[in-house]
Amino acid sequence: MRILIIGGTRFVGRHITEAALAAGHEVSLLHRGRTGPGLFPEAEHLIADRDTGLAILGGRAWDATIDVSAYLPSQIDALADAVAGPAGGGGYVFVSTTAVYARDQKPGFTEDAPLVETGGPVPETVTSETYGPLKVLCERTAAERFGPGTLVVRPTYVIGPHDYTGRFTYWVNRIARGGEVLAPGDPSAAIQVIDGRDMASWIVAMAGRGSGGTFHAVSPPPPFTFGDMLEQIAAEVAPPGTTLTWVDADFLHAEGQDGRSLPLWAGGGDTSANTADPSAARAAGLDPRPFRQSVREIRAAEADYAVETTITPEREAEILSAWHAR
Numbered sequence: 001m002r003i004l005i006i007g008g009t010r011f012v013g014r015h016i017t018e019a020a021l022a023a024g025h026e027v028s029l030l031h032r033g034r035t036g037p038g039l040f041p042e043a044e045h046l047i048a049d050r051d052t053g054l055a056i057l058g059g060r061a062w063d064a065t066i067d068v069s070a071y072l073p074s075q076i077d078a079l080a081d082a083v084a085g086p087a088g089g090g091g092y093v094f095v096s097t098t099a100v101y102a103r104d105q106k107p108g109f110t111e112d113a114p115l116v117e118t119g120g121p122v123p124e125t126v127t128s129e130t131y132g133p134l135k136v137l138c139e140r141t142a143a144e145r146f147g148p149g150t151l152v153v154r155p156t157y158v159i160g161p162h163d164y165t166g167r168f169t170y171w172v173n174r175i176a177r178g179g180e181v182l183a184p185g186d187p188s189a190a191i192q193v194i195d196g197r198d199m200a201s202w203i204v205a206m207a208g209r210g211s212g213g214t215f216h217a218v219s220p221p222p223p224f225t226f227g228d229m230l231e232q233i234a235a236e237v238a239p240p241g242t243t244l245t246w247v248d249a250d251f252l253h254a255e256g257q258d259g260r261s262l263p264l265w266a267g268g269g270d271t272s273a274n275t276a277d278p279s280a281a282r283a284a285g286l287d288p289r290p291f292r293q294s295v296r297e298i299r300a301a302e303a304d305y306a307v308e309t310t311i312t313p314e315r316e317a318e319i320l321s322a323w324h325a326r
Contacts, residue, residue: 001208002026004062006050006079007069008043009036011162012095015200016066017043023204028062030054050075054082064207065146066093071126071134073141080145091210092146093203096139096154098192098216098273099132107190107222107275111154111214139214149212153203156218156274157264159294160196166307167263168193171233172299178239182316184257184265185249187227190274191264192218195294202286215281219288222275226265229291236295247323255319261311 003020007013008029017040020027028044048056050069061084070076076094102114118133126134142150159168175181199217230244249268252258259265278286311319 001064002028002062003204003207004028004030004057004065004083006030006065006067009039011160011164012158012196012200013068014039014162015160015196016068016203019197019200019204020066023201023208025204025208030057050079054078057082059084064091064093064210066095066203066207067142068095070094070138071131072124073122073134073137076138076141076145091149091151091207091212092142093151093153093207094139094142095203096135096152097132098154098156098218098276100136100139100154101132101273103270103272105272105275107272108277109272109275110277111216111280149210151203151206151212152214153199153217154214154276155194155199155216156192156276157194158196158199159193159298161298161301163196163298165263166310169298170263170307170310171230172237172295175230175233175242176237176239176299177313178242180320181230181234181242181244182262182311182320183226183230183244183246184252184262185226185246185268187225187230187246189226189266190222190224190271191226191229192220192222192224192274192276193229193291193294194219195289198286198288202281202284205285211284213280213284215284215286216276216278217281217286218274218276218278220291221278224274232292233295236292237299245320245323247319251323251326252319255322257311257319260309261315263307263310 003025005013005017008017009031017027021042028046030046030048032049033047046056100115102116105113115136116132123130123134139152163169194217234242259267
């Protein structure tokens with residue numbers, strides 16, 4: 001099978017490329033050549049910016065196109081124009097997000113739950129406020145341009161090796177250092193993740209079967225909480241004597257902390273999008289590895305991974321001291 005991957009060298013795309021090659025598919029990668037030079041010599045590399053260089057596709061057709069990097073509906077329109085054949089040249093897979101859902105979903109909501117809607121003109125810039133609405137418009141554009149057989153995948157937070165965001169990796173590495181760990185906000189806040197390797201192999205299998213539809217790529221099934229997540233990470237990597245100290249959201253806000261300094265924390269906001277029902281994807285073959293296995297493998301693969309925006313050990317200690325002295 002001939003597969004075109006838009007992206008394919010960075011985190012989610014990288015795992016999809018690995019899965020496609022491992023399955024024996026013929027893979028073409030459209031990317032800017034900025035990430036992972038030398039990766040995947042067995043694949044065809046089409047070096048171009050998707051926003052300005054789609055002429056490199058030359059009207060060619062593939063059996064499937066997997067798109068991990070579309071954030072604007074105009075990008076999907078342009079891609080559909082650039083590839084040849086009915087419905088844009090084979091099946092189309094769009095990696096979306098559970099951020100497409102309206103607020104305050106009921107736990108265990110399914111793929112037909114209400115979506116967030118944009119008002120007025122289509123936003124031209126991706127921000128934390130426009131990200132979800134733009135992904136909704138991308139999904140609709142994909143269905144219009146590539147047909148009803150389009151496969152839409154809605155993950156929550158993707159975890160695994162090669163995660164350039166460092167969000168989940170921060171917690172694995174922080175808890176592995178031990179001591180008193182600042183845990184943000186409400187431990188009962190909902191959270192869901194998906195290992196990028198499991199999502200990738202499932203996406204490739206679905207594309208190989210020509211499967212369409214909309215699916216949640218999430219794990220574990222709800223209820224699963226931030227407290228559960230940190231406690232299970234601790235069970236795998238924490239040295240003896242490690243403790244979790246839960247600090248109130250208002251206190252953290254007053255100390256200038258948010259979801260960048262304390263990754264994956266919603267800051268006390270709505271977390272209902274992290275309570276999605278994964279049963280449809282499970283029935284279609286998605287089989288996530290155990291959460292604690294992902295923790296072990298991430299720790300082994302990226303023990304020194306760090307992100308500049310996360311809280312420093314010194315600042316964490318200051319806030320914990322102030323919390324205890326309040």
